[in-house]
Amino acid sequence: MTIKEQLYNLCLVFVEQRLITVNKAILDIQNSLQSETKSSAGDKHETGRAMLQLEREKAGHQLAEIEKQKQILHKVNVESKHQKVALGSVIKTTQANYFIAVSAGEIVIDKTTYYAISAATPIAQLLLSKGVGDKVAFRDAKFEILEVL
Numbered sequence: 001m002t003i004k005e006q007l008y009n010l011c012l013v014f015v016e017q018r019l020i021t022v023n024k025a026i027l028d029i030q031n032s033l034q035s036e037t038k039s040s041a042g043d044k045h046e047t048g049r050a051m052l053q054l055e056r057e058k059a060g061h062q063l064a065e066i067e068k069q070k071q072i073l074h075k076v077n078v079e080s081k082h083q084k085v086a087l088g089s090v091i092k093t094t095q096a097n098y099f100i101a102v103s104a105g106e107i108v109i110d111k112t113t114y115y116a117i118s119a120a121t122p123i124a125q126l127l128l129s130k131g132v133g134d135k136v137a138f139r140d141a142k143f144e145i146l147e148v149l
Contacts, residue, residue: 095143
């Protein structure tokens with residue numbers, strides 16, 4: 001299995017784990033809403049329900065974001081080779097290694113650290129359409145692209 005396939009699979013697992021977590025939170029909120037019974041302290045009851053509704057709305061937004069991430073991942077072709085940095089590229093630089101797909105954070109494979117980042121992140125925006133040998137300045141760091149897979 002190639003590095004790109006391993007990174008892709010780990011990003012897929014990351015997104016699926018988030019999906020499970022958010023779905024569980026939504027289920028917990030729905031159970032709480034159903035078990036919430038009207039008490040003599042009516043205002044307290046209404047405040048509790050309103051807070052649960054807000055939590056459910058927040059979880060709904062997270063669910064929509066996870067669906068977007070899944071769609072982006074499905075656009076990644078792990079078998080494609082890139083001359084220039086694009087969605088699905090693995091980029092090795094003098095400073096760090098990146099996988100442009102979804103923001104899944106730090107991933108370590110064979111003692112090498114990669115950062116799974118979204119194409120919308122500032123660093124990805126700088127890297128997109130660059131090639132081997134190009135130099136990039138990000139914040140206070142300057143680095144060179146060594147390899148694009």
